[in-house]
Amino acid sequence: MFNYQKCPRCGEKNAKMAVKCSYCGLIFERLKWATNKAGKKMLRLGKKNKVVYTTKLPSDLKMYKILLMCIFLGLFGGHCFYVGRFKKGILMLCFGVVFIIGAILSMNNLIPVSIGTFIYIIVGALGIMWVFDIFNICIKKFKVPVSIELVEEK
Numbered sequence: 001m002f003n004y005q006k007c008p009r010c011g012e013k014n015a016k017m018a019v020k021c022s023y024c025g026l027i028f029e030r031l032k033w034a035t036n037k038a039g040k041k042m043l044r045l046g047k048k049n050k051v052v053y054t055t056k057l058p059s060d061l062k063m064y065k066i067l068l069m070c071i072f073l074g075l076f077g078g079h080c081f082y083v084g085r086f087k088k089g090i091l092m093l094c095f096g097v098v099f100i101i102g103a104i105l106s107m108n109n110l111i112p113v114s115i116g117t118f119i120y121i122i123v124g125a126l127g128i129m130w131v132f133d134i135f136n137i138c139i140k141k142f143k144v145p146v147s148i149e150l151v152e153e154k
Contacts, residue, residue, distance in 0.1 A: 008054040026052070030148045036061050039145035040084035053143040061144060067137050074130045075099065079137075083144040088129075095126040 004013040007021040008031070020027045036058050042050045057063060061083065070079035077092030102119035105111045111119070136142040 008052045008056075031056065031146070034058055034146035034148045036084060036144055036146055038147035042147045043084055043086065043145060051145045051147050053145055055141050055143055057144060058146050063137070063140070066142065066144075067134070070130070070133050070137055074133060075126060079133065083142075085145065092126065092129060095122050095129075099123050099126060 003016055005016055005018070005028070006012070007014055007024060007026055007028075009026045010021060010024040012021060012023040014021055014023075019029065031052070031054060034052065034054075037060055039051050039058075042048070057066075066079050066083060069082050073079065075092070076096040077089035080086070080089030080092060098119060099122065102111065102116070102123070106116060106119070133142065
């Protein structure tokens with residue numbers, strides 16, 4: 001259908017059968033050996049330039065695990081922490097904590113209306129992010145960080 005593939009590093013279009021990206025030089029074959037574990041390690045070390053976000057899952061991640069974590073722990077960012085998307089995971093965790101605190105306080109009528117409205121906006125944003133992530137996981141468009149640094153060192 002399409003005669004091109006998008007480079008996961010730079011986003012440029014390349015020929016479908018291209019061996020490497022014509023813009024950034026990423027060798028597409030190396031993505032087969034890239035791992036999420038190495039990607040998370042590079043992110044923790046602050047080496048963002050060694051990480052590629054891709055929709056093609058590496059061998060150390062399973063689709064069903066990500067989907068189950070998103071369904072059951074997604075409101076607290078569990079699936080984001082699992083795959084190494086730490087910033088989004090922290091954001092969802094904070095929104096989830098605000099949701100729980102707001103739910104407890106609103107059940108006891110301890111929240112003024114203005115603060116309650118703010119909490120409902122946060123809960124709405126959290127719900128939208130959660131449903132969007134479930135949808136992206138199901139259609140295989142959820143991006144995970146991988147690193148090919150370990151392959152280059154061999």
